[in-house]
Amino acid sequence: MDGYPFVLPYQVRISDINYGGHVANSAVLDFFQEARIAFLRQLGGFTELAIGDGCGLILPEAQLFYRAEMFHGDLLEIGVRLRESQRSAVVLEYRIERQGTLTAEGSTVLVAFDYGARKPRRLPAAFVERIRCLQAAAEEGSPFP
Numbered sequence: 001m002d003g004y005p006f007v008l009p010y011q012v013r014i015s016d017i018n019y020g021g022h023v024a025n026s027a028v029l030d031f032f033q034e035a036r037i038a039f040l041r042q043l044g045g046f047t048e049l050a051i052g053d054g055c056g057l058i059l060p061e062a063q064l065f066y067r068a069e070m071f072h073g074d075l076l077e078i079g080v081r082l083r084e085s086q087r088s089a090v091v092l093e094y095r096i097e098r099q100g101t102l103t104a105e106g107s108t109v110l111v112a113f114d115y116g117a118r119k120p121r122r123l124p125a126a127f128v129e130r131i132r133c134l135q136a137a138a139e140e141g142s143p144f145p
Contacts, residue, residue, distance in 0.1 A: 004079025004095055005138050006042060008035040012074045023070035028104045029062060032094045035078040036108070039092070044130045051112065052124030058113035064106040074098050081138065085131045088112050088122050 001007050010031060018024035040046040049056035070076065079095040089111045096104040112123045123131075 001077055001079040001095060001097060003138075004081045005134065006035075006039045006080045008038045008078045008080070010034065010076045010078055012070055012072055012076065014072055016070075017072050021071070023074075025064060025066055028064055028066060028096070028106070031076070031078055031096060031104075032062070032064075032106060032108060035080045035094060036092060036110075039080040043134065044126070046127065046130075049115065051127040053126075054116065055112050055114045055121055055124065057110040058120070059108055059110055061109040062106065063108075064104065066104050068098075068101060068103045070096075070098060070103050076103065082131060082134055083107060085123070085128065085135070088120055090123070090131060 012023055016023050016027035016030070018027075037048065040048065040051070046052070047056070051057060075098065077097050079097070081093050083091040083093045085091075089109055091107055091109050093107045094105060095102065111120050112127075113119070114121045
């Protein structure tokens, strides 16, 4: 998937289907989360609850654009890439394709969050370093580090 250094294969399950017989919008957000979890793990063994220095990530904003129907059994590819990183947040973009055809796309804002103190905080240095490596590799057209 061009421009997306990380791609997760996914097969649509029956639980992803709504009353209209196609993938529900809410399921697409679940697809984004599945890909994000795998992306974070590949990025450096991170999880949504542990990105270093005692903090995790919290998702205050998500955008979803449903471009084409998806059906039970469809084999999808879910691409993840970094759009930007800020002092305490990262923005990830997602693209879902079925056999090269765009079916959905969107983005999420992820804020560093100290779950113990219940407040946002700065992104940990090790996480920022891995994100910077990813940005540099993407700009050079290199594969996911």
